[in-house]
Each structure stands twice: as C-alpha cells, then as structure tokens.
Amino acid sequence: MLNLNKILTALQNYNVHFILIGGQAAVVQGSAYLTYDVDICYARDKENLENIVRALAPFHPYLRGVEKGLPFIFDAKTLEIGLNFTFTTDIGDIDILGEIEGIGIYEEVIKHSEVMQIYDIPCNVLTIEGLIKSKKSVGRPKDEVVIKEMEAILEIRQQQGK
Amino acid sequence: MNKEKETIYEYKTKNAIQEAIDYGLDVTLLYESLSLTPTIRLERNLQMLEVIEELRKAGERKHAKS
Numbered sequence: 001m002l003n004l005n006k007i008l009t010a011l012q013n014y015n016v017h018f019i020l021i022g023g024q025a026a027v028v029q030g031s032a033y034l035t036y037d038v039d040i041c042y043a044r045d046k047e048n049l050e051n052i053v054r055a056l057a058p059f060h061p062y063l064r065g066v067e068k069g070l071p072f073i074f075d076a077k078t079l080e081i082g083l084n085f086t087f088t089t090d091i092g093d094i095d096i097l098g099e100i101e102g103i104g105i106y107e108e109v110i111k112h113s114e115v116m117q118i119y120d121i122p123c124n125v126l127t128i129e130g131l132i133k134s135k136k137s138v139g140r141p142k143d144e145v146v147i148k149e150m151e152a153i154l155e156i157r158q159q160q161g162k
Numbered sequence: 163m164n165k166e167k168e169t170i171y172e173y174k175t176k177n178a179i180q181e182a183i184d185y186g187l188d189v190t191l192l193y194e195s196l197s198l199t200p201t202i203r204l205e206r207n208l209q210m211l212e213v214i215e216e217l218r219k220a221g222e223r224k225h226a227k228s
Binding site: 001002004024027028029030031032034035036116117118119120125145148149151152153154155156157160162 | 178194204207208
C-alpha cells in the first residue's frame, strides 16, 4: 500500500531535487480523483541521481511490470542511462520522470511548480496550470476528465479569491 | 499578477465550473476538497485506496469460494 509520507520523507532526507507531479499533485491541488501511484519529476545532475538512489534503495525499487528475478541494479548509472522509470517498491509504486510531456525537464517543470507543505515537508508541486498544460499535451482520453476538473478548480479558486 | 497573465487566467476559468457539471463531474467534491489542507487531501485519497483494496480482496474471496 502506498505510503506517501515515507516516500516524501526519504526524498527530503536525502535532499533530492524533485517536483510532485501527476495524480498525487492533482489531489494536492484539490482533485477528487483517486490515484494509486506517486509521480515525480527529478533533476538529472549526478549528485541528484545518487541522492535518489540513497533515498529509495532501502525500499527495494524494481521495474514495475517486469518479470521478477531479472538483473536490475538500482544505481545512479542506471538512472543516468534511462530517463523515465516506473518502479514498484515496498512503500508503493513510484514513477520518476526526467521529463514530462508538454513542459520539459526538471529545470522547466520547476517554473510551473509551487511549494506546498505536505506532512510538514515543503514540497515542490506542479501547479494546476502546469497539470493542465501537461495533460493537454499528452492528449489521452482518460485525462480529459482531469482537465475539466482542474479548470473548474481554477475557477472555484478565483471565485474564492485564492 | 500581471495583466497578460490575468487575461489568460480568466480565459481558462470562464464557465469551467458549468462545463465540469455538464461533463458529469460532481463539483461539490471539489469545493469540499478545496476546504481541506493539501495533506488532508492526500490522506483522504490514501484512506479511500485502502477501502478499495479491502473491497477488491472481498471480491477475490467471494470468487475464490464460488
């Protein structure tokens, strides 16, 4: 079962530069939809890759949907070779993305983020506008409902003066 | 907020609530969610996932017996 508190705490403790994106970011921003995994966009510099490994290795990340027992080494080199990874871990499914469609790499995504307190942890979270931009770019039918919801949340916030 | 950003913001949100209702969304859930802190929103999501997991297991048990 997903333990978001543990995931965010681990990333914070190892000073990982990341932005909460995807469904959990939508929930943080007010979405009423249920979401099962955690998506983050991460910085690709060497130090950050090493910090990600230090933070998540204790939870035994393994490639989601891949047959068990295949040789997989969760280290900075592996992260450097790839870009976007979908992991299953002891504390839930985590997707770590080096780039998100419609916005770009971490250095661009951070411009579309805001700091929010989650479990008393200051986290960079993709803004509603950023979520809409990304989901519109992907263009999946399942995202249409989320886009409608996000746009409604923007209007509600506007009405409430937030 | 500068003028250009304000214009884009207003454009995006014009009639969005009504569009969401017409689309079939229950916007009362959004009002309720927005009244909570971000952490409580996440906690509620996780609690619901636990409920769904229990329901899924119940379904599996039922089908395993039949």
